[in-house]
Amino acid sequence: MSTETKQLDVIVPFLNEAESAIDFSRMAVELTEAVKSRFGLSTCFILVDDGSTDNSVELFEKHMQGKWKLLSLSRNFGKETAILAGLDHSDGDYVLLMDADLQHTTEVALEMISRLLANPELDMVYAVRAHREDDRLLTRWFAGLFYKIMNMGQRYEIPENAGDFRVMTRRFAAAMRQLRDRKRFNKGLYAWTGFRQERIEYLPAARRAGKTKYSRRKLLAFSLEGFTSFSVVPLRILSVFGAFVAVLGFLYGIKVILEVMISGVAVPGYPSLMVAVLVMGGLNLALMGLVGEYVWAALSEAKHRPIYILKSISGPAMRKQTAASASDVAEQTEDS
Structure with missing residues (x-):
């Protein structure tokens, strides 16, 4: 089946990424062109502001090109929830998840897309860190122990060292939208949904600016949420x-x-x-x-509280819609 008219949605959650916004916008153009030339897919970027307190939103709105929209959440709900917000507003045939800090590279993204399109039996391709040699020995030991405990007695396996850098089909994205957990642990949810998945190894690029938003305290709390959500x-x-x-x-x-x-x-x-x-x-x-x-x-x-609260949506499509609405109001005024 031809992919000429199909669309790839790229969901990008971010928090205080003002230092990376301009470079990411440039990379988005490169990715859009590469996806179009190699796979014949159109690309729409869905950026999700997870309660940024800097000028990230303004910079993305100024420098993003092509087809995109920006969702602003009312506060910081966490990256896992921001991804769900992006999925809720996605209607693409394929969905790519990547970070805004430029550690997820175009080359790896294209490789994942290529593998997904080459095998119609696949529903997801995800990237796994090839090694964690930069981490301290104790950190690596605790990470290994965490995944061993998480996978004990499970009918599915949560892969170690896998993050949110992955591409999925429309039906996999639809399955993720059905999972309305308030305490979200996406690594477990990806594995729980099933479907056929494939992994590729990669090395994250160095951060060009800014610092990671995950402190040791946040990682510990996140791990505890994983236990309470998926393991007894x-x-x-x-x-x-x-x-x-x-x-x-x-x-x-x-x-x-x-x-x-x-x-x-x-x-x-x-x-x-x-x-x-x-x-x-x-x-x-x-x-x-x-x-x-x-x-x-x-x-x-x-x-049963809302998982997130959407404050606003911006982007070229929204501006066109607003302009069209204003034109309709003007015509109605003239007719009256």
Whole structure:
């Protein structure tokens, strides 16, 4: 089937990317031309402002060319939610997700599109970091442990080191729009939806300006949301550990009784009592905290608040629509 009339929507969530806006706008032109010449696809950029406090919006509106629209959310809802907002306003035959910081390159994007179009059985191609040698050893270890726990007992696998840099078909995008989780963990949602997916390895380009918006604290909170959304393993680990401690306590109690009855050894008092209180108290507090996270996630879903609030939409198409509306009003005024 010819792809002459088909469209690629490029969803770009951003937060305070004023330093990258001009360079990204130039790159968008290059990507549009390359997609048209290589695949015969038209391109529409859907930029999603996730509550920027700098002049990112003004710079994108000034320098973006071709077909594009910019969605401004009422506040910072998070990148995962911003992607959903972009998907909600996409009607393309294919959807490409990429960041505005220029670490996602045109070359890798074209390779992903090429693989998706070459295989009609595919519904998604996603990019995976080839290695994490720049990260500290402890960070890599925790990342590996996180994915091992997340994938325990699952009927699907969340790939390690994969992000949001990916291209998908219209039906995959439609499936993602159906998932209205308030606490969103897109990596898990991509895997949960199923469909046939393929990975390619890449190395992110260096940031040309600005700093990453993900601090260690935010990454930790994001990982916790992933656990509460997709895995019950942490609860089971603590439950097993609690049972193990209870068995040890029972065996220790038998030991103490036997020592008193057989050897007449005095029962250790204050130290053993404090150890038992601290171990069991700490275990109970940890379990209560973890259960609280799951309850909070369930409460957030039960409230049924809007996942995001759209403040405004701008772009060439919106300006044409506004101009047409104004023309209609003028004609109606003249007729009256």
